[in-house]
Amino acid sequence: MKSLTAGFAGTALCLALAGCAQDPLRDVERLSEVPLGEEGTAAAAIPAEDERGEAPLLLSRIFSGTLDAGNDFAPATESGPVAFGEARPVCGLDAAQLGTAVAQQSGYVLHDPTPGETGLHRQYVTGFADGCPREVMAALGVFGDVGTHEVIRYGDGATDGWSPADTAYEELKARVCRVNSGQPCGGRIDRLARETAFLTLYAAFGDTGQHAELLLHDGTVLAGGVSP
Structure with missing residues (x-):
């Protein structure tokens, strides 16, 4: 996983430093909540298609920590700074509070209130269905697209140590692209990429x-966590 992570992060970071500048998936409905698993991994359970070839429901969200009712990937507590590797909905922020837009991908935008800060600090991601930014902690945030993820994930020596985000992507890809785990999305990748992105913190x-x-x-944080 270390070689995969380093490759993906390096590629994404180069793209970001070079210039960090939706038709929704109609057949994928919103996620519904299920009880947390003991392992605390984050994944989306993808159902089989119904007899019409449509997805009746994109079923479950399993996250590390406590799943906050009505929100997506939320921390166990709403007080104090959000934990590194988690994302917390925060509503009612104005443009000045969000800060400078420093990166964007697939309709999501990363904002940094203190872009000169090089240590771990609060940043915000916008582009979610409920209109509320997600607060994250990072010294640096870099977006990655699904195409780059697949090139690195399915390359030589990239088969070990899948992260929660990797696992959730495989299940999402299986539903949207109708391919098996470990296989590229293929002809539907543009459709998947319109509203899917990775954010490395x-x-x-x-x-x-x-x-x-x-x-x-x-419009949700589908999965997340600190990678090894």
Whole structure:
């Protein structure tokens, strides 16, 4: 996983430094909540198609920590700074509070209130269905597209140590692209990419090894967590 993460992060970081500048998936409905598993991994359970070839429901969201009713990937507590690797809905912020838009991908935008800060600090992601930004903690945030993710994930030596975001993507891809785990999406990748993105959050600048990954899809944080 280390080689995969380093490759993906390096590719995404190069794209971001080079210039960080929706037709919804009609057949994928909103996620519904299920009890948390003991392992605390984050994944979306993808149902089989019904007899009409349509998805009756994109069923479950399983996240580490406590799932906050009515929200997507939320931390166990609403007080104090959000934990690294988690995302918390915060509503009612104005443009000045959000700060500078520093990166964007597939309709999601990362805002940094203190872009000169090089340590771990509060940042915000916009582009969600409920209109509320998600608060995250990071020294640096870098978006990655699904095409880049697949190139790195399915390359040589990239089969071990799947993260919660990796697992959730495989299940989402199976439903939207109708392919098996470990296979590229194929001809439907543009459809999937319209509202799906990875966000890698770094705890510090430089090759520290500590980072988190969030999978954003259909106006929600579908999965996330700190990667090894």
